[in-house]
Every structure is written in C-alpha cells, then in structure tokens.
Amino acid sequence: MTKAAKIERPRGAARRSPTLGQILSWSLVLAAPAAGFALSPSRTVAGLILALQSAFAISALWRATVAVASLKRVATTPPPTEWPRYTVLAALHDEAAVTPQLIASLARLDYAAHRLEGFLVLEAHDHATLAAAEATPKPDWLKVVVAPPGHPLTKPRALNHALTRATGDLVTIYDAEDRPDPDQLRAAAARFAAEPRLGCLQAPLRIRPRRGGGSGFLDRQFAFEYAALFEVMLPGMARLGLPFPLGGTSNHVRMEALRAVGGWDAYNVTEDADLGFRLWSRGWTLGLVAPPTQETPPGGIDRWLPQRTRWIKGYMQTWGVHTRRPADLRGRGLLALAMTLGAAIISAAAHAPTLAWLASAVLIGLSAGVRPEAPVGAIAVLMIGVVASWTTCAIGARRAGLNYRLTDMLAAPAYWALLSLAFVHALWRLVMEPHVWDKTPHDRDEDMPDRIAPPVLMKAKSGREAA
Numbered sequence: 001m002t003k004a005a006k007i008e009r010p011r012g013a014a015r016r017s018p019t020l021g022q023i024l025s026w027s028l029v030l031a032a033p034a035a036g037f038a039l040s041p042s043r044t045v046a047g048l049i050l051a052l053q054s055a056f057a058i059s060a061l062w063r064a065t066v067a068v069a070s071l072k073r074v075a076t077t078p079p080p081t082e083w084p085r086y087t088v089l090a091a092l093h094d095e096a097a098v099t100p101q102l103i104a105s106l107a108r109l110d111y112a113a114h115r116l117e118g119f120l121v122l123e124a125h126d127h128a129t130l131a132a133a134e135a136t137p138k139p140d141w142l143k144v145v146v147a148p149p150g151h152p153l154t155k156p157r158a159l160n161h162a163l164t165r166a167t168g169d170l171v172t173i174y175d176a177e178d179r180p181d182p183d184q185l186r187a188a189a190a191r192f193a194a195e196p197r198l199g200c201l202q203a204p205l206r207i208r209p210r211r212g213g214g215s216g217f218l219d220r221q222f223a224f225e226y227a228a229l230f231e232v233m234l235p236g237m238a239r240l241g242l243p244f245p246l247g248g249t250s251n252h253v254r255m256e257a258l259r260a261v262g263g264w265d266a267y268n269v270t271e272d273a274d275l276g277f278r279l280w281s282r283g284w285t286l287g288l289v290a291p292p293t294q295e296t297p298p299g300g301i302d303r304w305l306p307q308r309t310r311w312i313k314g315y316m317q318t319w320g321v322h323t324r325r326p327a328d329l330r331g332r333g334l335l336a337l338a339m340t341l342g343a344a345i346i347s348a349a350a351h352a353p354t355l356a357w358l359a360s361a362v363l364i365g366l367s368a369g370v371r372p373e374a375p376v377g378a379i380a381v382l383m384i385g386v387v388a389s390w391t392t393c394a395i396g397a398r399r400a401g402l403n404y405r406l407t408d409m410l411a412a413p414a415y416w417a418l419l420s421l422a423f424v425h426a427l428w429r430l431v432m433e434p435h436v437w438d439k440t441p442h443d444r445d446e447d448m449p450d451r452i453a454p455p456v457l458m459k460a461k462s463g464r465e466a467a
Contacts, residue, residue, distance in 0.1 A: 013265050013266075013267050013268070013321075014265050014267040014268035014269075014274070014317040014318070014320070014321055014434070014435070015267040015434075015435065016321075016324075018320060018324075019324050022320065022323060022324065033048065052350060052354070053381040053382075055343075055346060055350075056381045056382060056384065056385035057381050057384060057385070059339075059343055059347070059385055059388065060384045060385050060387075060388035062339050062343075063233070063388040063389070063391070063392050064388060064391075065236075065240075066232065066233055066236030066237055066240070067232050067233075067236060067391065067392055067395060068236070069235075069236035069237075069239045069240045070231075070232050070233075070235040070236035070239065070395075072239045074239075074288075074290075077187075077190040077191050077193075077194045078190065078194070079186070079190050080189060080190055080193035080194075083111070083112060083115050083186075083189055084115070084168070084169035084170050084189055084192070084193070085115050085116075085117070085167060085168040085169050085170070086111060086115060086116050086117070086168050086169070086170050086171070086172065086185055086189065087117050087118070087119070087166040087167070087168030087170070087171040087172070087255070088106060088109070088116065088117070088118035088119070088142070088171075088172055088174065088185075089118070089119055089121060089159055089162050089163075089166070089171060089172070089173050089174070090102060090106070090118075090119075090120050090121065090173070090174045090175065090176065090178075091121045091122075091155045091158035091159050091162070091173075092120060092121065092122050092126075092129050092133070092176050093122070093123055093126055093129065093153075093155075093158075093439060094126060094128070094129060094439060094441065095129050095132075095176040095442060096128035096129045096131070096132040097132075097442070097443060097444045098176045098177055098442045098443070098444055098445070099120075099129055099132040099133050099136060099176065100132060100136045101179075101444065101445060102120075102174070102176050102177075102178065103120075103133070103136045103137075103138055103142065105174075105178060105179045105180060106118060106139070106142060106174065106180075107138070107139050107142075108182045109180065109182055109184070109185055110182040110183055110185070110186060111185040111186060111189075113139065113140065113141050116139075116141040117141055117143075117166070117167065117168060118139075118141055118142040118143065119142075119143055119144075119145045119162040119165065119166070120133050120142065120143070120144050120145065121145050121146075121147055121158040121159065121161060121162045122144060122145070122146055122147070122158075123146070123147055123153070123158070124146050124147070124148070124149055125149075130144070130146070145161070145162055145165065147161040147162075148161065152266055152267055152435040152436075152437070153437060154266055154267070154269065154271075154435065154437045155248075155271065155437065156263075156264035156265060156266045156268065156271035157266035159173065159263070159264050159271075160263045160264055160266055163258070163259075163263050163264075166255065168255055169254070169255055169256075170188065170189060170192060170252060170253065170254060170255060171252070171253050171255055171258060172184075172185065172188070172250065172251065172252045172253070173248075173249055173250070173251060174249050174250060174293070175248065175249040175295070176442050177295050177296050177442040177445070178249055178250065178293050178294070178295060179208070179293065179294040179295070179445075180203070180250060180291070180292075180293040180294075181203075181291035181292055181293065182291075183291045184203055184250070184252075184289065184291040184292075184293070185252075187289045187290060187291050188201045188203075188252040188289045191287065191289060192252075192254055195285070195287070197283070197284060197285050198254065198284070198285050198286075198287055199253065199254050199257035199279040199280075199282075199284025199285060199286060200246065200251055200252065200253045200254070200257065200275070200276065200279055200284065200286050200287075201251070201252045201286075201287050201288060201289040202230075202234060202244075202246050202247055202250065202251050202252075202286070202287075202288050202289070203247075203250035203251070203252070203288070203289050203291060203292055203293050204230035204231055204234075204288065204290075204292040204293070204400070205226055205230050205247050205249065205250060205292065205293050205295055206223075206226065206227070206230070206292045206293070206294055206295070206400050206401075207219070207222060207223035207226050207227075207294075207295055207296070207297050208294045208295065208296060208445075209223075217411060217414075217415070218297070218298075218299070218300065218301060218304050218415070219297040219299070220408055220411075221408070221411065221412060221415035222297045222298065222304070223297060223397075223400075223402055224393040224396065224397055224402065224404060224408060224412075225393070225415075226396075226400075227393060227396030227397045227399065227400040227402055228389070228392040228393045228395075228396040228397075229396070230247065230288075230292075230396070230400075231395070231396035231397075231399040231400050232392045232395050232396045232399070233340075233392065234288055235288050237336060237340075238286060238287045238288050241285070241332070242332055242333075242335070242336040243276055243277050243279070243280030243286055243329070243332075243333050243336050243337075244276055244286060244336060244340055245270070245272065245273030245276050245277070245315075245318070245340050245341060246272040246273065246275055246276040246286075247272055248270070248271075248272045249272075249293060249295075250292075250293040251272060251275075252289065253275075253279075254284070257279055257282070257284045258275075260282055261275070261278045261279060261282055265321070267317075267434075267435045268314055268317050268318060268321070269310050269313055269314040269317065269435065269436075269437055269438070270310070270311055270313075270314025270315060270317070270318055271314075273314060273315060273318045273341060274314075274317075274318045274321060274322075277318070277322050277329060277333065277336075277337060280329065280333050280336075281322075281328040281329050281333065292400075296442065296443075296445055298440050299443075301418070303440055303441060304418075305418075305421065305422055305425065306438035306439075306440065307438065307440040308418075308419065308422040308426075309422045309425045309426045309429060309438055310426075310437065310438040310440075311422075311426075312344070312345060312348055312419075312422055312423055312426035313426040313427075313429050313430050313434070315341045315344055315345055316345060316426065316427070316430050317430070317434065318341055319337070319341050319342060319345065322337055323337075345423070347416075347419070348419040348420060348422060348423040348426075349420060349423045350420070351413075351416040351417050351419050351420050352417040352418075352419075352420030352421070353420065354382065355413055355416075355417050358379075358382070386412075386413070389412065389416075390409050390412065393408075393409075393412070
C-alpha cells in the first residue's frame with residue numbers, strides 16, 4: 001500500500017484572527033443600533049422590528065423556493081465499469097459502548113472487500129474504546145489507527161491523521177452511532193463516476209426512535225429538524241446548483257478534491273459545514289445520494305444543549321472563515337452561506353426573544369383587560385415564517401417515514417426557543433474556548449446487534465461486478 005502525501009492545514013483555518021475588514025464590519029453592526037438607541041429609541045426599535053420582519057419573510061421565501069426545487073427527480077445513475085477504491089473513516093472518542101455496533105454496521109456495507117479500506121481512528125488515552133475496538137471481530141479491510149497526542153483534540157484532527165494513510169479514490173466518514181444503508185457506497189461511487197466535477201455527496205441522515213430513555217419532545221423535534229434539512233433543504237439546494245453545509249457524517253468526498261482543499265480544518269468544530277463551502281470555492285459541485293444513514297437522537301437537554309452549542313459555535317467559526325475572502329464563494333456561494341449558516345445563527349438568536357415579545361404582548365393585554373397591542377403586520381410575517389418551517393418539516397417527515405402530528409407542530413416554537421439558549425452558550429464558548437469540542441455521548445442501541453452478520457457481497461449482476 002502506497003502511503004499518501006501529508007495533508008496540509010487548510011488556508012482558511014478557523015484558528016486565525018479576524019481580518020481588519022471583519023473587525024470594522026462587526027464594529028459598525030454593533031455601533032449602529034447603540035447609536036440609534038441613544039438618539040431615537042423608538043425609531044431604532046421600529047427599525048429592528050422591520051429588519052426582523054424582513055428576515056422572516058426572506059427566510060420563508062427561501063424555504064418555499066428550495067422546497068419546490070427538491071421536487072425535481074434525480075436521474076438514475078448506471079454503475080461504473082470499474083468500481084473505485086473506497087476509504088471509510090470513523091473517528092471515535094469515548095465510544096466504547098457503541099464501537100461494536102458501529103463495526104457491525106460497517107461490515108454490512110455492500111462493496112467489494114478488495115476495493116475497501118477502513119480506519120477506526122482513536123485517541124491514545126482512550127483505553128476503553130481502544131479495548132472495545134481491538135476485542136470486536138472486524139472485516140479484514142477495517143483497521144484500528146491511533147492518532148498521535150496533540151491539540152486540538154477534535155474529530156477533524158483525527159480524520160486528517162487517518163487521511164495520511166488513505167489510498168482510496170473516494171472517502172466517506174461515519175460516526176459511532178451510525179447505521180448506514182448497505183447500498184450507500186455503491187450509489188455514491190456511481191454518481192462520482194458519472195459526474196467528474198462532483199466533489200462531495202451527502203447521504204440523508206434519519207433519526208431512528210430510541211427504545212426507552214431520552215426526551216420524547218426533544219427526540220421528535222430533532223428528528224423533524226433533520227428531516228426538513230436532509231430531505232428538503234439540502235436536496236433543493238443541490239438541485240439549484242448551490243453549495244451547502246455538509247452533515248458531520250455520511251458525506252462521501254472525491255479524494256482528489258479533499259486533498260486539493262487541504263483536508264479538514266482541525267480547529268473548526270463544524271469541519272463538515274466548512275468543507276462544503278471550501279469544496280465549492282475550489283470549483284467542485286455538491287450533491288446528495290439517496291441511501292440514508294440511520295442515527296439515534298442525542299437524548300435529553302443535558303446532551304442536546306452541548307451538541308447544539310458546538311454546532312452554532314462552529315457555524316460562527318465557518319462564517320468568519322468564509323467572509324474573510326468572500327470573492328472565493330462568488331454570488332451564489334455567498335447567498336447559500338447567508339441562507340444556511342447566517343440564517344441559522346440569526347434565527348437561533350431571535351427565536352426566544354421573538355416568542356417572549358409575543359407572549360408578553362398577549363399577557364400584558366390580558367392582565368390589563370384590554371386587547372393585546374401586537375402589530376398585525378409583525379404577527380402576519382411571523383406566522384408566514386412559522387408556516388414555512390412547519391411545511392418543510394411536514395414534507396421532510398413524509399419523505400423520511402415519520403409521523404408529523406399537530407401536537408408536534410404546536411410544540412415546535414418551544415424547541416426553537418431552546419436554540420436561543422444554545423446561541424448564548426455558543427457565543428460565550430466562541431470567545432472563551434473556540435476550539436474545544438463538546439463531545440456528544442452515545443448509548444448502546446438495543447435494536448442494533450453487537451455481532452457482525454455474514455458479510456454482504458456485491459451482487460454479481462450486469463454492470464455491478466467488482467473490478
């Protein structure tokens with residue numbers, strides 16, 4: 001096996017300080033409202049409300065446009081004449097409980113074993129996960145690799161270490177709790193063979209119910225949020241020819257493209273979101289592949305909040321990285337960046353204050369025995385945004401095989417309000433601990449076997465033979 005070249009750190013690493021232009025821009029953004037409140041508080045409040053209304057309206061229009069685009073069918077791709085070599089990576093940390101289940105899931109991948117290589121990347125101090133990985137029977141193509149001690153202690157750093165050993169033409173990443181569809185690698189390989197400028201494919205992530213434990217409210221809302229993103233928004237953006245933030249798992253990348261952009265940014269805690277836009281900035285396109293990956297939800301708020309904090313903090317980092325040189329993304333790329341990461345950050349900040357404003361207007365009016373003084377226009381725009389979110393969740397849930405009920409719709413605003421708590425936490429962590437990875441623990445799935453089933457071999461049908 002030929003050892004691959006060393007991976008250099010991406011040019012736009014998240015550890016770099018903001019540019020002078022970014023500092024001046026943010027200073028202006030913060031100074032303008034402060035000056036407005038000092039000079040004319042009422043007009044400033046009215047202006048902020050108008051800006052928020054405009055953001056809700058634009059977001060609703062964006063969701064509608066992308067949802068319509070997601071209806072377009074993707075043509076079936078014929079299998080390639082020669083199947084490429086595939087590298088499968090999984091970076092594990094404190095995952096001893098679920099490591100045997102991950103190995104069992106990876107062993108079910110339907111791809112010729114002699115065209116596969118896989119690495120479970122572990123940290124040297126993580127003795128429990130190392131022991132579990134070594135003790136579990138593995139297919140011959142799957143090896144255990146130990147990342148050398150160093151900082152930052154992040155998933156992308158571990159992946160970059162494994163990438164120095166990788167020899168595949170394509171590479172995919174899985175997380176400890178994943179159960180990928182066995183056909184996923186073949187479907188992705190066929191798409192890459194048919195589209196030479198395709199840099200990355202994202203498989204849809206679907207949340208499977210947890211048997212016992214966890215939070216019913218959080219688990220269901222998390223599942224619908226995933227359904228809206230992976231079944232509606234990302235497919236629609238791909239069919240519009242736009243870049244998008246990748247999921248942290250089940251993204252399949254052309255090795256040539258990954259090496260061209262320098263691998264993953266070890267200092268970005270959402271290296272997946274960053275990678276999608278970096279690939280686009282180098283001229284590669286992004287798409288989705290149909291076979292999904294099943295995942296478990298994070299669970300109660302003690303697990304959900306650190307995970308969401310990391311995501312929002314990483315979105316902030318990625319926004320900072322890609323607005324240093326906005327010309328690299330060009331117009332459509334900047335639009336996608338603003339409507340995905342930018343909208344996610346702003347909406348997380350605005351959800352709880354908006355809900356509190358609406359609730360206070362109603363409660364104050366009721367307590368005073370008068371009609372609540374809430375601007376009709378503001379309420380109308382707010383409802384348009386809410387209905388757009390409900391609609392994308394409903395469409396996504398249907399495609400993912402979930403039951404989206406009226407009670408789920410009514411509970412959604414409470415879930416959205418929790419995002420504001422994560423936003424505040426993320427902003428604090430961005431300043432104090434920008435590169436610390438908030439690890440999400442995973443429990444053993446009672447519905448998932450710990451043992452490897454008999455290997456699934458590629459079916460020797462016309463056009464499917466392994467090279």
